[in-house]
Amino acid sequence: MNTQQLHALSLDQITNAILVGGNKRTVLVQGHMGTGKSSILNVLARELPTHVPCYLDCTTKDLGDITIPNIAKLDDGTGYVTYLTNEELGAHHDRPIILMIDEYGKANPAVKNALLRLMLERKIGSYTLHPDSIVFATTNLGAEGVGDLLLPHARNRITVVTSRKPTAEEWIDWGINNDIHPTVLGWVRENPQVMQSFDDVRDPDENPYIFHPQQQRAAFVTPRSLEAASDWLHEQVSFDDNTLTSLLMGTIGDRGALDLMAFVKLANQLPSLESIKQDPDGATVPTSASAVCMVVYKLLSVLERDWVDACMTYVDRLDKEAQGLFVNGVRAPKYSKRDFVMTNRKFTEWAMKNNYMFTADKV
Secondary structure (H helix, E strand, O other): HHHHHHHEEOOHHHHHHHHOOOOOOOOEEEOOOOOOHHHHHHHHHHHHHOEEEEEEEEEEEEEEEEEEEEEEEEOHHHHHHHHEEEEOOOOOOOOOEEEEOOOOHHOHHHHHHHHHHHHHHOOOEEOOOOOOOEEEEEEEEHHOOOOOOOOOOOHHHHHHEEOOOOOOHHHHHHHHHHOOOOOHHHHHOOOHHHOHHHHHOOHHHHHHOOOEEOEOOOOOOHHHHHHHHHHHHHHHOOOHHHHHHHHHHHHHHHHHHHHHHHHHHHOOOOOOHHHHHOOOOOOOOOHHHHHHHHHHHHHHHOOHHHHHHHHHHHHOOOHHHHHHHHHHOOOOOOOOOHHHHHOOOOHHHHHHHHHHHOOOOOO
């Protein structure tokens, strides 16, 4: 593991750094494809609601798309040239912006040069950004071999950080709050290697799920492609097994699709939400550990205030490991339903009886 990998940051850590110093210094986030680098803009926009979020896709731009000359003529026949900028850069706004320069490493060299002053001095063409404006950029890892290149004179103007892939647990916590299908969550929990970095896999055959620069794979597992697989699973009632398998193969690769389909067939045997709501004492409790995990993730994803009592009655019938999985999921700091579940009477009674099961990091 090289020094960059050793000090790779999570997206949360990088977002916080941009919030703190992004108005003075441009952070370039380099990381694995499909791991959520572009989502930083949305997070920053939520944290800074008075800023205007702006997005520039460098792969679609040429030099003439960044600035164009605007000739101003004076009454004495002389004149001068100012430069107008692309609307996507947001320089025309009279208030702070959050500018994300996406895929900077893949940009045309002339485009890279045209953006250098903006990234260093917050000036572009005839415009100066509001002093509270934030500018950051993203690119893929050079080792992925998809054309990302950063020359020394450009790199010296910015701060480059490497983002790491999320762990399986981190991605599951995110997925619970973002409508990821419980079957996908359960599969990732059973196969945490799908979040492994190719840097840690010397022989690509050791991990047939992920992208690896030493072996060409048409499709592979990333957090982004897992979200796409989840979208297909949400519509699975419209497809036969062969169609769904083909769709998943084209989304997360052959090996991932075939393994995930085994979980799909298992998920079809799970109790319905309606049976848990209406008859929590009698609803079916799966016998396999994988199926129980999928039930827990399903409950965490769709739980509503009006049936927390029924949910806790059902959860109390699961084995202690599954109960701990559920409760620590509820206690995760970013769990969107945390407040109303943790103040429920049945939940607090369970917690008082079983507080020895709480993990220290879920506070």
